[in-house]
Amino acid sequence: MNAFLRDIPKAELHLHLEGTLEPELMFSIAQRNGISLPFESIESARNAYQFTDLQSFLDIYYAGANVLQTERDFYELTRAYFQKAARQNLRHVEIFFDPQTHTDRGIEFETVLNGIYYALKEAKSEFGISSKLILCFLRHLSADAAMATLEKAIFYQDKIVAVGLDSSEIGHPPAKFKTVFDRARQNGFLTVAHAGEEGPPEYIWQALELLKVSRIDHGVRCLEDEKLVERLHRDRIPLTVCPLSNIKLCVFDSIEKHNLKQLLDRGLCVTINSDDPAYFGGYVLENLEAVQTGLNLSRQDIVQLAKNSFTASFLPEDSKQAYLEEIDDFVASFSEVE
C-alpha cells in the first residue's frame, strides 16, 4: 500500500512555506545570517516541537521564520520543499506564504516573493510540478495591516492566485477582514481562509458568507453544524484537512479519533495536506499513511482523496481533467502488476 500512496499522482493545497523549515536548514541559514536561535541544537529544536494548541505552535513557528532574510534563504526553503514533494509524486502544489511575518522584520516584500518564485519556476522545469502562490494575512494583526499588504500584492497579481487567512483563529473571526477580502476579490484574487480548526462553525459560515471563499482550510469543526455540512456539500466547497497537524495541535486526541472518514462519508470534497510538515512530523505521504492506517481507509477512499486534491485546486479545468485521467491510468496499471 505504501507504494500506492507514494506513487499515486496528487496535489497539496494547504502548505505554509514557513512551516517547511526543517531544523537542519534553520540552523544553516541562521549561521549564515549570524542569527541566534532559541534552540541549542537541531535535536533540541525537534524536541521542543511538543504543542498543546495552535498558539503554542505559532510561537515557535514565528521564531523559526526569523532566520529567513535574503532572497537566497527563501529560494533554498522553497527548493527543499519541492525536492521532498517530487519524491512523493506531488504533481501540483498551492503554497501559502505569510509576507507580514517578514515585512514586519524589515524584509522587503519583493525579497520574499522573488526568492520563492524563482524556486517555483525551477520546480516546474526540474520536477514537472506545477504550483500557485496564496498570500495569507496574519489574522492576529489588524485589518489595516492586511490591507497594506494587499496593496503590495496587487502589483504582483501575475504571481499570486489567491489570498487567505491564517495564524491565531480564536478571537479573530473572518468578519474582521471583510473589507480586505472585498478589495482582494475586486482585484481578481480568489479567496480561501483557515476556519473551523480551533474556531467554531460560525467562523466557517463567516468565511463563506463574508469572505466568499472558494475553499475552507481545515474546517473539521463543520460536523457540529448540520446546516453547514449541507451547505458545504451543496456548493462543493472543499476542505483542506491536515490530519497530523490536527493531532500535534490537539484538535483531536489521536488519529483514530479524527473525523476525516466521517467528512468523506458525508460526501464532502476533503483533501489531505501537511500544513507545516517540518513541525508536525510529515509531508503529504506521511499524512496519507497515518489516516489510511488509523482510520482503516480503503483504496477507493485514497483514490477519492487524490482526485479531490486536483478537483479542489485552482488549476484550469483541462489540467484537472488530465490529472484525473492520470490517476485512473495509475490505478489501472497498479492493479495489473499486483
Ligand code: ADE
Ligand atoms: N500558520 C501556519 N500553520 C497554521 C495553522 N495550522 N493554523 C493557522 N495558522 C497557521
Ligand code: ZN
Ligand atoms: Zn494552515
